[in-house]
Amino acid sequence: MTNLTIRTAELDDLTACHTIECNCFPAAEAALTSSLEQRIIEYPEGFFVAELDGRVVGQLNSGSTDKDDITDEEFKQLIGHDPEGKNIVIFSLAVLPEFQHRGIADQMMTAFIKQSRKLDKKNILLLCKDNLIPYYSRHGFTDSGISESNHGGATWHEMALAL
Template identity: 70%
Template sequence: MLKALTIRHADMDDLTACHTIEANCFPPSEAAWASSLRNRIEQYPDGFLVAECEGRVVGQVNSGSTNKDDITDEEFKQLIGHDPEGRNLVIFSLSVHPDFQRRGIAGKLLANFIGHARDLGKAAIKLLCKEPLVPYYARFGFADDGLSSSSHGGAVWHAMTLELED
């Protein structure tokens, strides 16, 4: 049974836990480097949430903000071209430590993130995911925009968008 879960903004004290989660959830060719995660926490804390259970960070969702609709630019993952006032949030990673998966934590993180994006006045949330995750994100209202031109980590990615404006 899952104990009390807190979702909050990440801070620098969360960096090691976030990197550990990232490294456990993605192949090395796809996982964000600690330096990338540090950069995201420092430059855009509004777009970086963690899930904490009994004082332990067990999940994360991190993002950047842009006015662009094409989110395949690899440099953007380093927040090059990031605009805090951009109309779109771009999720780089939604991940939960394997020891805590299948408990609804990712869904709670994503739902909280979507609410936060609305509070920030964003127009849309965009992300890239692999084929098996398309139905997962669709349950939250994301539309499959088709195959992306991104070849990040040598994988095939689907682009997905959740429109937030009425």
């Protein structure tokens, strides 16, 4: 994909990022516009978008903390966020359905891992559902088991990548 650009999100991307959330996650799991806006403003170095031919088609956003427990729902609103924290926590990696299976998420994840190392993070942490364990494993993440999180009423696995 020669016209794909992975870049830091800007406030102008907010509507597109919220559209991606709403198209990729059940309503109970999708981030609110206000949460996405806060993440862009407070931690732009941890918020990437994938832009294809001028259209934002994917996004990856995160927060940072020294905590190893990432089940706290308030953290998704960046309560307890510490830009200097040792762990960077992926909240969302999503690509619009009509653009999935083209390697866009892989390119965002590769850029994010590189950025995390540049920020001197020790670990990348995330929660995912059963069906995504193989995807994250391909990027070097290990499954730490079922999480205590019940976000959106779902069962989540804790995944970690030591950097």
